[in-house]
Amino acid sequence: xxxxxxxxxxxxxxxxxxxxxxxxxxxxxxxxxxxxxxxxxxxxxxxxxxxxxxxxxxxxxxxxxxxxxxxxxxxxxxxxxxxxxxxxxxxxxxxxxxxxxxxxxxxxxxxxxxxxxxxxxxxxxxxxxxxxxxxxxxxxxxxxxxxxxxxxxxxxxxxxxxxxxxxxxxxxxxxxxxxxxxxxxxxxxxxxxxxxxxxxxxxxxxxxxxxxxxxxxxxxxxxxxxxxxxxxxxxxxxxxxxxxxxxxxxxxxxxxxxxxxxxxxxxxxxxxxxxxxxxxxxxxxxxxxxxxxxxxxxxxxxxxxxxxxxxxxxxxxxxxxxxxxxxxxxxxxxxxxxxxxxxxxxxxxxxxxxxxxxxxxxxxxxxxxxxxxxxxxxxxxxxxxxxxxxxxxxxxxxxxxxxxxxxxxxxxxxxxxxxxxxxxxxxxxxxxxxxxxxxxxxxxxxxxxxxxxxxxxxxxxxxxxxxxxxxxxxxxxxxxxxxxxxxxxxxxxxxxxxxxxxxxxxxxxxxxxxxxxxxxxxxxxxxxxxxxxxxxxxxxxxxxxxxxxxxxxxxxxxxxxxxxxxxxxxxx
Numbered sequence: 126x127x128x129x130x131x132x133x134x135x136x137x138x139x140x141x142x143x144x145x146x147x148x149x150x151x152x153x154x155x156x157x158x159x160x161x162x163x164x165x166x167x168x169x170x171x172x173x174x175x176x177x178x179x180x181x182x183x184x185x186x187x188x189x190x191x192x193x194x195x196x197x198x199x200x201x202x203x204x205x206x207x208x209x210x211x212x213x214x215x216x217x218x219x220x221x222x223x224x225x226x227x228x229x230x231x232x233x234x235x236x237x238x239x240x241x242x243x244x245x246x247x248x249x250x251x252x253x254x255x256x257x258x259x260x261x262x263x264x265x266x267x268x269x270x271x272x273x274x275x276x277x278x279x280x281x282x283x284x285x286x287x288x289x290x291x292x293x294x295x296x297x298x299x300x301x302x303x304x305x306x307x308x309x310x311x312x313x314x315x316x317x318x319x320x321x322x323x324x325x326x327x328x329x330x331x332x333x334x335x336x337x338x339x340x341x342x343x344x345x346x347x348x349x350x351x352x353x354x355x356x357x358x359x360x361x362x363x364x365x366x367x368x369x370x371x372x373x374x375x376x377x378x379x380x381x382x383x384x385x386x387x388x389x390x391x392x393x394x395x396x397x398x399x400x401x402x403x404x405x406x407x408x409x410x411x412x413x414x415x416x417x418x419x420x421x422x423x424x425x426x427x428x429x430x431x432x433x434x435x436x437x438x439x440x441x442x443x444x445x446x447x448x449x450x451x452x453x454x455x456x457x458x459x460x461x462x463x464x465x466x467x468x469x470x471x472x473x474x475x476x477x478x479x480x481x482x483x484x485x486x487x488x489x490x491x492x493x494x495x496x497x498x499x500x501x502x503x504x505x506x507x508x509x510x511x512x513x514x515x516x517x518x519x520x521x522x523x524x525x526x527x528x529x530x531x532x533x534x535x536x537x538x539x540x541x542x543x544x545x546x547x548x549x550x551x552x553x554x555x556x557x558x559x560x561x562x563x564x565x566x567x568x569x570x571x572x573x574x575x576x577x578x579x580x581x582x583x584x585x586x587x588x589x590x591x592x593x594x595x596x597x598x599x600x601x602x603x604x605x606x607x608x609x610x611x612x613x614x615x616x617x618x619x620x621x622x623x624x625x626x627x628x629x630x631x632x633x634x635x636x637x638x639x640x641x642x643x644x645x646x647x648x649x650x651x652x653x654x655x656x657x658x659x660x661x662x663x664x665x666x667x668x669x670x671x672x673x674x675x676x677x678x679x680x681x682x683x684x685x686x687x688x689x690x691x692x693x694x695x696x697x
Contacts, residue, residue: 148692154181155205212611215375240621241278270671280616285656291583294602295324304611309352327558330581359496359528397479424467429500432460441489443475639677640684
């Protein structure tokens with residue numbers, strides 16, 4: 126479709142450039158940046174739609190490493206508009222996703238890749254974490270969704286299904302859940318698959334490995350395997366619940382290193398009440414180096430992890446917020462502000478001060494993401510002054526491959542493979558797989574060729590190419606199964622107050638852009654029609670999804686009329 130319009134500009138110097146102009150007379154031109162692959166395919170279609178509207182948009186593709194560097198440093202001003210994807214996961218563990226939209230000077234300081242800043246949304250994002258119950262939480266989330274739908278710092282594009290594929294000639298009993306059989310929030314396949322015949326090694330094909338095993342939070346969580354590393358080599362406080370049979374189970378507590386807990390209250394001496402969480406650890410959990418250190422996991426490890434490893438800006442941490450505000454002006458949170466202590470070898474207590482109580486009917490999402498680490502390995506850097514030039518954060522310390530999980534590290538080459546071996550003194554049920562190999566492949570083609578040849582048993586976080594589906598469905602050794610996708614593809618705008626692109630800071634323009642994008646066409650052409658059109662980061666089938674949000678359905682006429690009504694002009 127070609128838009129042919131002619132409108133006179135307000136009184137100003139004539140211009141030779143064709144396109145849209147702001148009410149102030151500024152020409153609208155911007156780059157839309159993606160990485161190769163499906164994101165690039167989506168970017169091409171969005172660019173075409175916007176060019177059909179008459180906008181001067183250029184699609185550029187850059188390598189993924191540079192893209193991620195720019196994505197989480199919008200102050201660089203390197204990307205004006207970008208297309209990316211995130212995996213919110215199920216309630217309430219999707220709470221972390223709001224950090225993408227939260228105060229970039231506080232909770233969202235590592236993740237807010239648009240630099241969006243809305244005072245009311247910031248208040249609600251904290252209130253959501255502290256909601257007393259699920260009813261309150263729902264009301265809060267409904268309003269948060271309304272704010273984002275109105276302001277549109279992001280335009281939500283598609284949520285494709287994942288066409289998962291896995292072989293059953295060596296391993297069976299895969300747990301194929303939301304996002305696939307070996308996605309970042311699903312450790313159950315590794316724990317529960319059973320061998321067919323004499324299989325001992327589970328082989329997984331991947332396109333991305335983490336750059337190191339140094340527990341760097343950002344580097345680890347940029348990859349699916351890095352997230353699984355937290356769950357299978359270290360171990361988090363609790364399991365992510367299985368939701369295939371019961372979506373409501375997402376709010377259940379499933380014990381792991383924390384076996385049980387109680388919540389009580391006590392007077393704080395100032396007319397308020399402190400909330401006390403008493404945690405009971407699993408006994409007899411051995412660190413992978415226990416044969417030389419003689420150490421098992423104790424409450425001291427939990428306390429150390431809480432103080433030094435769990436994200437310091439997490440509002441769900443037991444923190445003396447009064448002290449933080451008085452002593453630091455909200456600029457830093459130090460270990461002494463974290464209100465947690467050990468009471469015996471296997472009991473710890475966390476204290477939430479009055480005004481910062483957390484809900485009792487489900488645990489915080491970081492119980493599922495932040496591992497308990499060995500104090501005897503990570504403690505040395507904490508003896509150094511942070512101002513010391515030799516100081517290292519705990520996740521940067523050498524020797525940090527010492528976890529509690531069913532697997533431990535055997536070999537690792539960052540640009541080639543990661544080999545895990547079973548920890549036979551694991552405290553829980555031993556997995557059947559004696560080793561797990563994550564093999565890195567350069568490109569989708571070679572990875573699926575390896576699956577077809579039986580070199581790997583499963584493909585991690587990658588849908589089967591549509592052209593291969595008939596052949597795979599005819600192969601008795603390969604199972605193909607569409608499952609609801611985790612990933613929501615979105616288009617983001619750099620709204621940094623100093624380094625962003627001023628033209629795009631007008632929400633009228635962003636709303637018009639949303640109407641100009643044919644999302645259903647993207648879903649059909651790029652993803653074969655497998656999936657749905659989202660309107661936010663909460664899945665449409667969630668009880669927390671607000672059903673009354675504006676949909677910005679494809680309508681170029683509406684987009685054009687909105688711009689004209691707001692004083693924008695178009696010159697042919």
